[in-house]
Amino acid sequence: MTARIERIVTSGQFTLDGGSWDVENNVWIVGDDHEAVVIDAAHDAEAIAAAVGDRRLTAIVCTHAHNDHVNAAPALADLTGASIWLHRDDLPLWQMTHPDRDPDEHLTDGQVIEAAGADLTVLHTPGHAPGAVCLHDPGLGVVFTGDTLFQGGPGATGRSYSHFPTIIDSIRDRLLTLPPETKVLTGHGEATTIGAEAPHLEEWIARGH
Template sequence: MTTARIERLVTSGQFSLDGGTWDVDNNVWLVGDDHEVVVIDAAHDADAIAEAVGDRRLTAIVCTHAHNDHIGAAPALADRTGAVIWLHRDDLPLWRQTHPDREPDAWLRDGLVIEAAGADLTVLHTPGHAPGAVCLHDPGLGAVFTGDTLFQGGPGATGRSFSHFPTLVDSIRDRLFTLPPETRVLTGHGDSTTIGAEAPHLEEWIARGH
């Protein structure tokens, strides 16, 4: 039985891509216990995230994808804590748009397990919203962290560079909707949902995308 728990912090800032900028609120997820923790998506505000970490050891900063609103605070947080920044290599071109002078420290790959205080976060490569987008699934926690791949009410956006709607739908169908229906979907923005709540709408999304 894992002793790990999930904490949510909401940070605010801007998302910029393809010449546009939007104000956004992001979910920053912390998974760990009283001693060590990992951060999923270091968005916007390194100070606020460091405060949420407190005196715990931050072992990893896992980036679900490399849009600037999800990685903006990662280097500052890593420099402050010594944590390793993890990213899927396919998102390196996006990463370099935000951090041209600082590479991630390690590469996520499908099937890799990142441990945090007894939690085992398994990487699911789910391209579509971004080429290197990943989700992180832990059956013990009954949760999947989906970044911007799947939200309450539908898939992530695919109208901008590096994104592709049919690929995203394939990722959701093949990698996420095969998880148990009670699995909590902890998203990059907004409210949480479950696999069971979203799975019945797959055909609608496919129709909408054509």
């Protein structure tokens, strides 16, 4: 059975560098009728668990460790028995939110996470955060970009642990090389495609962040 992709939107706060902002996050569920993975367990573990239903949740994959993307991960893991996966370079950010609970597994560039007909290849795309990753599934024609690439440009780089030239390199070298029809499923807001964003790279560089 081919994997399907579901989105739920949860609300909460993003907190970093002494500020807090109200946000709505996309939580992605990839799987079939029997098992699934969750990408970015944001804000509401019970709502995410309800969306997963009686399927076996095999992994909670974190695109990066800003609190609004990981704050529900331990509770969701406790509810479902799933393992939490995070790139090692984002451990300092993770520990700001969860000082007493480490991720279960570390994501590595090129790793493939298999889930119910999906094959999610991990692309390490630092810039928004040091351990930011995107997840590309050629078979489904999608890339989950977290906060690395949005409709209209790169993720924010004005706060701690972020770096604008690095996110531009990640987008240019790891994402814009994907097929132009690849659907970009983001951490916030609406989807786009690689082909829709690629022509604007030089504008983003000129604009800077």
